[in-house]
Amino acid sequence: MRKFTNAISSIVIADLGCSSGPNAVALISVAVEAIFRYCALEQKVPPELCVLLNDLPDNDFNNVAKHLVAFQKDAECFGPVLTAIVPGSFYKRLFSSSSVHLAFASNSVHWLSEAPEDLMKGGIPMYDADDDLRQERRPLVLEAYARKFRKDFTLFLNLRAQELVPGGQMVISLPGYCSSESAGQSNLPWDGIAFMLNDMVSRGVVEREKLDSFYIPMYGPSDKELRKIIEDESSFTINNILAHEVMNDMDRSSITPKMMALAARAAYEPIIVQHFGATVVEEFERTVELHVRAGTPQLAAAGLVFLSVSLTKKV
Numbered sequence: 001m002r003k004f005t006n007a008i009s010s011i012v013i014a015d016l017g018c019s020s021g022p023n024a025v026a027l028i029s030v031a032v033e034a035i036f037r038y039c040a041l042e043q044k045v046p047p048e049l050c051v052l053l054n055d056l057p058d059n060d061f062n063n064v065a066k067h068l069v070a071f072q073k074d075a076e077c078f079g080p081v082l083t084a085i086v087p088g089s090f091y092k093r094l095f096s097s098s099s100v101h102l103a104f105a106s107n108s109v110h111w112l113s114e115a116p117e118d119l120m121k122g123g124i125p126m127y128d129a130d131d132d133l134r135q136e137r138r139p140l141v142l143e144a145y146a147r148k149f150r151k152d153f154t155l156f157l158n159l160r161a162q163e164l165v166p167g168g169q170m171v172i173s174l175p176g177y178c179s180s181e182s183a184g185q186s187n188l189p190w191d192g193i194a195f196m197l198n199d200m201v202s203r204g205v206v207e208r209e210k211l212d213s214f215y216i217p218m219y220g221p222s223d224k225e226l227r228k229i230i231e232d233e234s235s236f237t238i239n240n241i242l243a244h245e246v247m248n249d250m251d252r253s254s255i256t257p258k259m260m261a262l263a264a265r266a267a268y269e270p271i272i273v274q275h276f277g278a279t280v281v282e283e284f285e286r287t288v289e290l291h292v293r294a295g296t297p298q299l300a301a302a303g304l305v306f307l308s309v310s311l312t313k314k315v
Protein backbone atom coordinates (compact mmCIF):
# COMPACT_ATOMS: atom_id res chain seq x y z
CA MET A 1 0.00 0.00 0.00
CA ARG A 2 1.28 3.50 -0.85
CA LYS A 3 2.23 5.49 2.21
CA PHE A 4 1.40 9.18 1.99
CA THR A 5 3.21 11.67 4.21
CA ASN A 6 2.42 15.35 4.43
CA ALA A 7 5.45 17.64 4.20
CA ILE A 8 3.88 21.09 4.29
CA SER A 9 0.18 21.85 4.57
CA SER A 10 -0.05 24.97 2.38
CA ILE A 11 2.11 26.80 -0.14
CA VAL A 12 1.61 30.41 -1.26
CA ILE A 13 2.87 31.38 -4.73
CA ALA A 14 2.92 34.95 -6.03
CA ASP A 15 3.47 36.27 -9.56
CA LEU A 16 4.51 39.95 -9.66
CA GLY A 17 3.59 41.82 -12.84
CA CYS A 18 1.40 39.04 -14.26
CA SER A 19 -0.16 41.14 -17.08
CA SER A 20 -3.56 40.13 -18.45
CA GLY A 21 -3.37 37.74 -21.41
CA PRO A 22 -2.97 33.94 -21.25
CA ASN A 23 0.58 34.65 -19.97
CA ALA A 24 -0.99 35.80 -16.69
CA VAL A 25 -1.37 32.19 -15.56
CA ALA A 26 1.49 30.61 -17.54
CA LEU A 27 4.09 30.71 -14.77
CA ILE A 28 1.81 29.73 -11.92
CA SER A 29 0.54 26.78 -14.03
CA VAL A 30 4.11 25.48 -14.35
CA ALA A 31 4.78 25.92 -10.62
CA VAL A 32 1.50 24.33 -9.52
CA GLU A 33 1.90 21.38 -11.85
CA ALA A 34 5.50 20.84 -10.68
CA ILE A 35 4.41 20.78 -7.02
CA PHE A 36 1.58 18.32 -7.65
CA ARG A 37 3.78 16.06 -9.78
CA TYR A 38 6.50 16.11 -7.12
CA CYS A 39 3.97 15.13 -4.44
CA ALA A 40 2.64 12.27 -6.58
CA LEU A 41 6.17 11.03 -7.26
CA GLU A 42 7.25 11.25 -3.62
CA GLN A 43 3.92 9.89 -2.36
CA LYS A 44 3.23 13.00 -0.30
CA VAL A 45 -0.18 14.50 0.38
CA PRO A 46 -0.33 17.59 -1.86
CA PRO A 47 -0.40 20.88 0.04
CA GLU A 48 -3.22 23.36 -0.31
CA LEU A 49 -1.94 25.84 -2.90
CA CYS A 50 -2.73 29.53 -2.85
CA VAL A 51 -1.90 31.55 -5.94
CA LEU A 52 -1.66 35.36 -5.85
CA LEU A 53 -1.51 37.40 -9.04
CA ASN A 54 -0.24 40.98 -8.92
CA ASP A 55 -0.06 43.81 -11.41
CA LEU A 56 -0.68 47.57 -11.49
CA PRO A 57 -4.28 48.68 -10.82
CA ASP A 58 -4.82 49.65 -14.49
CA ASN A 59 -4.21 46.04 -15.59
CA ASP A 60 -7.21 44.23 -17.09
CA PHE A 61 -7.99 42.12 -14.02
CA ASN A 62 -11.37 41.02 -15.45
CA ASN A 63 -9.43 39.15 -18.08
CA VAL A 64 -7.01 37.77 -15.45
CA ALA A 65 -9.99 36.49 -13.44
CA LYS A 66 -11.31 34.56 -16.46
CA HIS A 67 -7.92 32.90 -17.03
CA LEU A 68 -7.63 32.16 -13.31
CA VAL A 69 -11.00 30.39 -13.19
CA ALA A 70 -10.08 28.26 -16.23
CA PHE A 71 -6.71 27.46 -14.66
CA GLN A 72 -8.32 26.53 -11.34
CA LYS A 73 -10.70 24.16 -13.14
CA ASP A 74 -7.80 22.45 -14.97
CA ALA A 75 -5.88 22.04 -11.70
CA GLU A 76 -8.87 20.53 -9.86
CA CYS A 77 -7.88 17.00 -10.84
CA PHE A 78 -4.58 17.41 -8.94
CA GLY A 79 -5.73 19.13 -5.76
CA PRO A 80 -7.11 22.33 -4.28
CA VAL A 81 -5.84 25.65 -5.64
CA LEU A 82 -7.08 28.89 -4.10
CA THR A 83 -6.60 32.10 -6.06
CA ALA A 84 -6.53 35.85 -5.41
CA ILE A 85 -5.74 39.02 -7.31
CA VAL A 86 -3.54 41.64 -5.64
CA PRO A 87 -3.55 44.99 -7.46
CA GLY A 88 -0.78 47.48 -6.66
CA SER A 89 2.80 48.41 -7.40
CA PHE A 90 5.44 45.88 -6.47
CA TYR A 91 7.43 48.88 -5.20
CA LYS A 92 5.05 48.82 -2.22
CA ARG A 93 4.15 46.07 0.28
CA LEU A 94 1.66 43.65 -1.31
CA PHE A 95 1.44 40.55 0.90
CA SER A 96 1.43 39.94 4.64
CA SER A 97 4.70 39.31 6.50
CA SER A 98 6.39 35.91 6.08
CA SER A 99 3.47 34.52 4.08
CA VAL A 100 4.85 33.74 0.58
CA HIS A 101 6.85 30.57 -0.22
CA LEU A 102 7.59 31.18 -3.89
CA ALA A 103 7.54 34.52 -5.74
CA PHE A 104 8.39 35.23 -9.33
CA ALA A 105 8.56 38.27 -11.54
CA SER A 106 8.91 37.56 -15.22
CA ASN A 107 9.78 40.41 -17.55
CA SER A 108 8.47 43.07 -15.17
CA VAL A 109 11.09 44.50 -12.78
CA HIS A 110 12.91 46.28 -15.62
CA TRP A 111 9.95 48.73 -15.36
CA LEU A 112 11.09 51.43 -12.95
CA SER A 113 8.76 53.10 -10.45
CA GLU A 114 9.26 56.24 -12.56
CA ALA A 115 11.89 57.76 -14.85
CA PRO A 116 15.05 59.11 -13.16
CA GLU A 117 14.12 62.31 -11.28
CA ASP A 118 17.47 64.02 -12.00
CA LEU A 119 16.91 63.79 -15.77
CA MET A 120 13.31 64.99 -15.55
CA LYS A 121 14.13 67.85 -13.17
CA GLY A 122 17.24 68.83 -15.13
CA GLY A 123 15.28 68.84 -18.40
CA ILE A 124 17.80 66.39 -19.90
CA PRO A 125 16.08 64.39 -22.66
CA MET A 126 16.47 60.59 -22.64
CA TYR A 127 17.12 60.80 -26.39
CA ASP A 128 18.75 63.78 -28.12
CA ALA A 129 17.99 64.10 -31.83
CA ASP A 130 21.47 65.50 -32.38
CA ASP A 131 23.93 62.59 -32.64
CA ASP A 132 26.88 64.45 -31.06
CA LEU A 133 24.85 65.77 -28.16
CA ARG A 134 23.34 62.32 -27.62
CA GLN A 135 26.78 60.70 -27.46
CA GLU A 136 28.05 63.43 -25.13
CA ARG A 137 25.13 63.05 -22.70
CA ARG A 138 25.04 59.29 -22.95
CA PRO A 139 27.04 58.55 -19.76
CA LEU A 140 24.90 61.02 -17.79
CA VAL A 141 21.65 59.41 -19.00
CA LEU A 142 22.97 55.90 -18.41
CA GLU A 143 24.17 56.70 -14.89
CA ALA A 144 20.84 58.31 -13.98
CA TYR A 145 18.96 55.21 -15.16
CA ALA A 146 21.40 52.83 -13.43
CA ARG A 147 21.03 54.75 -10.13
CA LYS A 148 17.26 54.68 -10.38
CA PHE A 149 17.26 50.92 -11.10
CA ARG A 150 19.55 50.29 -8.11
CA LYS A 151 17.21 52.26 -5.83
CA ASP A 152 14.04 50.58 -7.12
CA PHE A 153 15.41 47.05 -7.24
CA THR A 154 16.87 47.39 -3.72
CA LEU A 155 13.43 48.44 -2.49
CA PHE A 156 11.80 45.55 -4.42
CA LEU A 157 14.15 43.02 -2.75
CA ASN A 158 13.65 44.53 0.67
CA LEU A 159 9.85 44.42 0.40
CA ARG A 160 9.81 40.84 -0.90
CA ALA A 161 12.22 39.80 1.88
CA GLN A 162 9.58 40.95 4.38
CA GLU A 163 6.87 38.95 2.61
CA LEU A 164 8.71 35.68 1.94
CA VAL A 165 9.02 32.98 4.57
CA PRO A 166 12.61 32.25 5.69
CA GLY A 167 14.06 29.93 3.05
CA GLY A 168 11.40 31.12 0.56
CA GLN A 169 12.35 31.16 -3.11
CA MET A 170 12.20 33.98 -5.64
CA VAL A 171 12.84 33.76 -9.39
CA ILE A 172 13.18 36.93 -11.43
CA SER A 173 13.74 37.25 -15.14
CA LEU A 174 14.25 40.51 -16.96
CA PRO A 175 15.90 41.89 -20.10
CA GLY A 176 19.50 42.91 -19.55
CA TYR A 177 23.10 42.39 -20.61
CA CYS A 178 26.04 40.10 -19.94
CA SER A 179 28.86 42.14 -18.41
CA SER A 180 31.41 39.96 -20.20
CA GLU A 181 30.05 41.17 -23.53
CA SER A 182 29.03 44.67 -22.56
CA ALA A 183 31.40 46.67 -24.80
CA GLY A 184 29.41 49.14 -26.85
CA GLN A 185 26.05 48.13 -25.40
CA SER A 186 23.51 50.58 -24.16
CA ASN A 187 21.72 49.09 -21.09
CA LEU A 188 18.71 51.02 -22.33
CA PRO A 189 16.39 48.49 -24.01
CA TRP A 190 14.14 51.30 -25.20
CA ASP A 191 16.79 52.94 -27.41
CA GLY A 192 15.17 51.58 -30.57
CA ILE A 193 11.77 52.90 -29.52
CA ALA A 194 13.20 56.36 -28.87
CA PHE A 195 14.67 56.21 -32.39
CA MET A 196 11.17 55.45 -33.78
CA LEU A 197 9.64 58.39 -31.95
CA ASN A 198 12.45 60.64 -33.17
CA ASP A 199 11.63 59.55 -36.71
CA MET A 200 8.01 60.57 -36.06
CA VAL A 201 9.25 63.99 -34.87
CA SER A 202 11.21 64.47 -38.10
CA ARG A 203 8.00 63.77 -40.08
CA GLY A 204 5.96 66.20 -37.96
CA VAL A 205 3.74 63.48 -36.40
CA VAL A 206 5.05 64.26 -32.90
CA GLU A 207 6.27 67.60 -31.53
CA ARG A 208 9.96 67.84 -30.63
CA GLU A 209 9.15 69.39 -27.19
CA LYS A 210 6.89 66.44 -26.46
CA LEU A 211 9.63 63.93 -27.21
CA ASP A 212 12.17 65.93 -25.19
CA SER A 213 10.00 65.58 -22.09
CA PHE A 214 9.22 61.86 -22.62
CA TYR A 215 11.10 59.32 -20.52
CA ILE A 216 10.64 55.56 -20.76
CA PRO A 217 10.87 54.23 -17.19
CA MET A 218 12.77 51.09 -18.09
CA TYR A 219 16.31 49.81 -17.53
CA GLY A 220 18.20 46.65 -18.51
CA PRO A 221 20.95 45.90 -15.97
CA SER A 222 23.99 43.73 -16.53
CA ASP A 223 24.33 40.44 -14.61
CA LYS A 224 27.17 42.05 -12.63
CA GLU A 225 25.00 45.01 -11.61
CA LEU A 226 22.21 42.65 -10.56
CA ARG A 227 24.55 40.52 -8.46
CA LYS A 228 26.03 43.59 -6.73
CA ILE A 229 22.61 45.05 -5.86
CA ILE A 230 21.37 41.70 -4.48
CA GLU A 231 24.56 41.25 -2.44
CA ASP A 232 24.43 44.82 -1.08
CA GLU A 233 20.76 44.49 -0.12
CA SER A 234 21.75 41.24 1.63
CA SER A 235 18.35 39.57 2.34
CA PHE A 236 18.84 36.81 -0.27
CA THR A 237 21.36 34.15 -1.20
CA ILE A 238 21.98 33.97 -4.95
CA ASN A 239 21.50 30.40 -6.23
CA ASN A 240 22.09 31.22 -9.85
CA ILE A 241 22.15 33.97 -12.46
CA LEU A 242 21.69 32.75 -16.03
CA ALA A 243 21.58 34.59 -19.34
CA HIS A 244 19.67 33.34 -22.33
CA GLU A 245 18.87 34.68 -25.78
CA VAL A 246 15.72 36.79 -26.08
CA MET A 247 14.90 34.93 -29.30
CA ASN A 248 16.28 31.74 -30.76
CA ASP A 249 16.83 31.25 -34.51
CA MET A 250 13.44 29.56 -34.93
CA ASP A 251 11.65 32.50 -33.25
CA ARG A 252 13.59 34.93 -35.45
CA SER A 253 12.60 33.19 -38.65
CA SER A 254 8.92 32.97 -37.72
CA ILE A 255 8.43 36.54 -36.46
CA THR A 256 7.15 39.02 -39.04
CA PRO A 257 7.66 42.81 -38.96
CA LYS A 258 3.94 43.15 -38.21
CA MET A 259 4.30 40.91 -35.15
CA MET A 260 7.29 42.98 -33.97
CA ALA A 261 5.28 46.18 -34.42
CA LEU A 262 2.32 44.76 -32.49
CA ALA A 263 4.62 43.59 -29.69
CA ALA A 264 6.19 47.08 -29.45
CA ARG A 265 2.73 48.61 -29.42
CA ALA A 266 1.53 46.24 -26.68
CA ALA A 267 4.54 47.06 -24.51
CA TYR A 268 4.64 50.84 -24.99
CA GLU A 269 1.07 51.87 -25.82
CA PRO A 270 0.04 52.88 -22.26
CA ILE A 271 2.97 55.26 -21.72
CA ILE A 272 2.83 56.60 -25.31
CA VAL A 273 -0.89 57.36 -25.02
CA GLN A 274 -0.40 58.94 -21.61
CA HIS A 275 2.26 61.34 -22.91
CA PHE A 276 1.49 61.91 -26.60
CA GLY A 277 -2.23 61.10 -26.77
CA ALA A 278 -4.05 58.19 -28.43
CA THR A 279 -3.80 59.61 -31.97
CA VAL A 280 -0.13 58.73 -32.48
CA VAL A 281 -0.36 55.02 -31.62
CA GLU A 282 -1.36 53.76 -35.08
CA GLU A 283 1.48 55.75 -36.64
CA PHE A 284 3.89 54.42 -34.01
CA GLU A 285 2.96 50.84 -34.94
CA ARG A 286 3.32 51.63 -38.67
CA THR A 287 6.71 53.28 -38.09
CA VAL A 288 8.04 50.28 -36.16
CA GLU A 289 6.81 47.87 -38.84
CA LEU A 290 8.40 49.96 -41.59
CA HIS A 291 11.78 50.10 -39.85
CA VAL A 292 11.77 46.39 -38.97
CA ARG A 293 10.98 45.62 -42.62
CA ALA A 294 13.80 47.92 -43.75
CA GLY A 295 16.23 46.35 -41.24
CA THR A 296 17.05 49.70 -39.61
CA PRO A 297 20.15 48.91 -37.49
CA GLN A 298 19.10 51.19 -34.57
CA LEU A 299 16.21 48.82 -33.88
CA ALA A 300 18.41 45.82 -33.20
CA ALA A 301 18.90 45.74 -29.42
CA ALA A 302 22.53 44.62 -29.59
CA GLY A 303 23.49 42.21 -26.86
CA LEU A 304 20.10 42.20 -25.13
CA VAL A 305 19.52 38.91 -23.28
CA PHE A 306 17.13 37.64 -20.65
CA LEU A 307 18.72 37.41 -17.21
CA SER A 308 17.16 34.87 -14.85
CA VAL A 309 17.99 35.09 -11.17
CA SER A 310 17.15 32.42 -8.61
CA LEU A 311 17.23 33.57 -4.97
CA THR A 312 16.61 32.10 -1.52
CA LYS A 313 15.48 34.30 1.36
CA LYS A 314 18.06 34.02 4.12
CA VAL A 315 16.86 32.37 7.31
Ligand SMILES: C[S@@+](CC[C@H](N)C(=O)[O-])C[C@H]1O[C@@H](n2cnc3c(N)ncnc32)[C@H](O)[C@@H]1O
Binds near residue numbers: 108
Ligand atom coordinates in the same frame (compact mmCIF):
# COMPACT_ATOMS: atom_id res chain seq x y z
C1 LIG B 1 5.93 42.71 -20.24
S1 LIG B 1 4.67 42.43 -19.05
C2 LIG B 1 5.13 40.84 -18.47
C3 LIG B 1 3.96 39.97 -18.26
C4 LIG B 1 4.24 38.54 -17.79
N1 LIG B 1 4.84 38.52 -16.47
C5 LIG B 1 5.10 37.80 -18.78
O1 LIG B 1 6.20 37.36 -18.41
O2 LIG B 1 4.68 37.63 -19.91
C6 LIG B 1 5.18 43.48 -17.71
C7 LIG B 1 4.11 43.64 -16.66
O3 LIG B 1 4.66 44.24 -15.50
C8 LIG B 1 3.71 45.11 -14.96
N2 LIG B 1 4.35 46.09 -14.08
C9 LIG B 1 5.20 47.08 -14.42
N3 LIG B 1 5.54 47.79 -13.34
C10 LIG B 1 4.87 47.24 -12.28
C11 LIG B 1 4.80 47.55 -10.90
N4 LIG B 1 5.49 48.58 -10.37
N5 LIG B 1 4.04 46.77 -10.11
C12 LIG B 1 3.33 45.72 -10.61
N6 LIG B 1 3.36 45.38 -11.93
C13 LIG B 1 4.12 46.15 -12.75
C14 LIG B 1 3.08 45.75 -16.19
O4 LIG B 1 1.83 46.34 -15.88
C15 LIG B 1 2.97 44.56 -17.12
O5 LIG B 1 1.74 43.90 -17.02
